[in-house]
Amino acid sequence: MADTQTNLAWETLLDLSTTRPGPLHHQLAEAIRTAIRGGRLPLGSALPPSRVLATDLGVSRWTVTEAYGQLATEGFLAGKTGSATRVSWSPEPDERRAVVHSHPGHADPRRHLPVRYDFSQCTPDFRAFPRRKWVEAIRTAAETAPFDRLGYAQPGGEPRLRGILADHLNRRRGTNIDPALMTVFTGAKAAMGALARALYAEGHRLLAIEDPGSNGMWEPARAAGLELVPLPVDERGIVAEALAEHPGVRAVCIGPAHQVVNGAELAPERRSWLLEWASRVDGLVIEDDYDSEFSYDRPALPAMQGTDPRRVALIGSMSRTMTPTVNVGWAVVPGRWLTALRPEPWTAPTAPALNQLALAHFIESGSYDRHLRTSRQRFRTRRDALVAALEQALPGARVSGQQAGLHMLLELPPGASATRVMAAALRHEIELCDLNLLRMAGDPDTTRLMVGYGNLADAQVTAGVAALVELIREAGGEG
Known part of the structure; x- marks a missing residue:
């Protein structure tokens, strides 16, 4: 359950007029149950205190406490003394779904796999936001x-x-x-x-x-x-x-x-x-x-x-x-x-x-200037570490375009194509930029790979490069 004090459910519409006839507390329980099943009351959201909801709906406090109790028995709500009553059931059994990346330049904006290593070209450093x-x-x-x-x-x-x-x-x-x-x-x-x-x-x-x-x-x-x-x-x-x-x-x-x-x-x-x-x-x-x-x-x-x-x-x-x-x-x-x-x-x-x-x-x-100065120092260090890791893992590999920005171009070893590397990346939860998305006409035989490092954690550089090299080998590259 979400550990939050934000009462997400307080302003949720509970329309009792659409429920089946019967005792008022049953109607209220059905309205809340419908809102939970429909996703309008998400897992972990807090319901208002019984006195507040009773006043808002123009019903007795007993009606609200009975409805809450019924839903707690059914597993839809949970509460403890001194804390809010919260939603404890979700229509989605797995709440840890990966965020779908949809910014331009990513390999596949429809992907639902979690990302282990982010080598995308257009992503800034979210961790360093001030x-x-x-x-x-x-x-x-x-x-x-x-x-x-x-x-x-x-x-x-x-x-x-x-x-x-x-x-x-x-x-x-x-x-x-x-x-x-x-x-x-x-x-x-x-x-x-x-x-x-x-x-x-x-x-x-x-x-x-x-x-x-x-x-x-x-x-x-x-x-x-x-x-x-x-x-x-x-x-x-x-x-x-x-x-x-x-x-x-x-x-x-x-x-x-x-x-x-x-x-x-x-x-x-x-x-x-x-x-x-x-x-x-x-x-x-x-x-x-x-x-x-x-x-x-x-x-x-x-x-x-x-x-x-x-x-x-x-x-x-x-x-x-x-x-x-x-x-x-x-x-x-x-x-x-x-x-x-x-x-x-x-x-x-x-x-x-x-x-x-x-x-x-x-x-x-002056906060922006200080943020820029710190960001440049951090990215320069990360760039140097990435170049060194690529040179060690792929001896003789040619890297270019690293003088500025948040990405570089990697010339793939003989036998590898960027298209096959991109396909392998989807299977191995690695985010890359498809260079063909930045061309007016795609080139399925391209041997260059764009490697970004804006949102790559510093501690992930060595392991991320090792995973990238495995992709290249899987795609037929010598290395």
């Missing part, structure tokens, strides 16, 4: 926010958060952000969706993207009606010059700080080429500032938005650094795009006002 500091920030926001800030969030986002975010990004990422041109969303994907709709409304029908690249950017662009034009990537980022082969394209989405698959930084000459191209065709560069916070061996290059804010729209979020629970992302656009980005401001998918105000306090207090 719970205490975040609770303090929420409490401060709730206690100090004017009453009129406790309603729906303001169109475009809370001005205080936009100002603080702009200062933070201008300081850390070399951006040139006017807070008035920033719009707060519920994550980067929502921001991309709004910007893609704005592009479509302004007459764009094509969007060039990195291939392989971020399906988190592709999906909202497709949903907005844009046709995706794939451009190749190499160790210097997107091959920008390939845009010359697509004269109808006037918008491109890229990850210049950290290419989402191979981890490359966009080469300076390609940055310059893209900005010149955008000026020449009256186009827009959409900069996905993915993983720029996690650069280990050298500082990340400044954001392109700071070089030409008239031609670059910047998208970012807190999902990797603070986990998706904070639910804040943003888009910064050139002034001429702002009206198209916010056609109906009150319906924009902006984050809850309290979360925005809490995040503003969290950043302003």
